[in-house]
Amino acid sequence: MKILVINGPNLNLLGKREKDIYGTETIESINGDISKAASGRSVEVEFYQSNHEGDIVDKINQTDATGILINPAAYTHTSVAIHDAIKAKEVPTVEVHLSNIYAREEFRHKSLIAPVVTGQVSGFGKNSYILGFEALVELLNS
Numbered sequence: 001m002k003i004l005v006i007n008g009p010n011l012n013l014l015g016k017r018e019k020d021i022y023g024t025e026t027i028e029s030i031n032g033d034i035s036k037a038a039s040g041r042s043v044e045v046e047f048y049q050s051n052h053e054g055d056i057v058d059k060i061n062q063t064d065a066t067g068i069l070i071n072p073a074a075y076t077h078t079s080v081a082i083h084d085a086i087k088a089k090e091v092p093t094v095e096v097h098l099s100n101i102y103a104r105e106e107f108r109h110k111s112l113i114a115p116v117v118t119g120q121v122s123g124f125g126k127n128s129y130i131l132g133f134e135a136l137v138e139l140l141n142s
């Protein structure tokens with residue numbers, strides 16, 4: 001089992017960026033907690049962050065992962081290309097968001113990614129990743 005964790009644009013700035021919304025944890029510390037959740041289980045985890053839509057599409061096209069955990073960040077609300085890449089890949093995919101996108105500005109209420117994922121976790125800060133990861137591992141094991 002291999003899970004690819006993808007973080008989209010500006011998530012490299014976590015810990016410095018809009019801390020009131022996204023908290024003080026850095027992407028490295030979130031990735032570290034995912035690695036801890038993976039340890040002791042037979043799951044390999046690869047981490048990938050990009051600010052570029054086409055690079056994220058290439059990564060999804062080319063990965064040999066059996067599951068994908070993705071925070072598409074701003075591309076959640078705009079990217080037909082990432083929607084199509086996930087749909088074409090046909091591996092279980094979980095969408096996560098630190099903030100509750102449905103409780104924020106109206107333009108964040110629509111996810112173009114949600115229709116092509118297995119499920120979504122939104123609003124639990126770092127725990128959105130951990131909960132999404134656990135759900136994906138369970139799914140891949142079942």
Ligand code: DQA
Nearest residue numbers: 071072073074097098099108
């Ligand atoms: C986000 C929510 C998006 O609307 C926003 O553009 C982000 C982060 C989240 O994790 O809460 O960059 O995906």
